[in-house]
Amino acid sequence: MRRPALVMVPWLLVRHELRLLASLWLWVTRRTHGTEGGGAAFGYVRGQGAMMFGFAFVCVVESVGMSVLLRDWPTAHHVVLVLDVYTVVFVIGLHAASVVRPHVLHAAGGTLRIRRAxxxxxxxPLDRIASVRRELRMTHEPADGELDLAVGAQTSVTVELAEPVTHVTFLGRRREVRVVRCHADDPGGLVRAVDQAREGYAVP
Structure with a gap:
């Protein structure tokens, strides 16, 4: 039986926060998620770190400023401080999640796993891929059957499918997609690896 939306949304939010915390732990311990069993990882966060840590620094400065402004109102000060600390942890957690959850190609299992934090x-499934190519895009218009996973407003790899796959959105809505665009730090390497895996060769 499908759970009511009002019940599902809080659970999805809690699950999201738990995954962020788990990503922080994996990041600190220098481990990655989903690469077990010989999967080849392809990162997509090069250039994002400076922006994310810059945003976190702005949040810290804002926290200090609010602490000064609210020093005569202890209750408000404590509430705002908790929210500010949570915001900093959230921002760093997002970056950590992107680092420890790369795209993963499981050649032996015949699967390409595309992720975004x-x-x-x-x-x-590799047998559903009609073509994969390196394609730099800086603008993305929403379209039925297409999934754009931009990093820094750009995607660099386009995967076209012979048969659609199901994408489950953050709030649990299911979409059938035939085109997936994503970013990779080494788009050429990802494209070559997928082509080799589709042809039955081992990924270097």
């Missing part, structure tokens, strides 16, 4: 994790 803890928000997107879509598994694409």
């Amino acid at each position: 803890v928000h997107v994790d879509i598994r694409i």
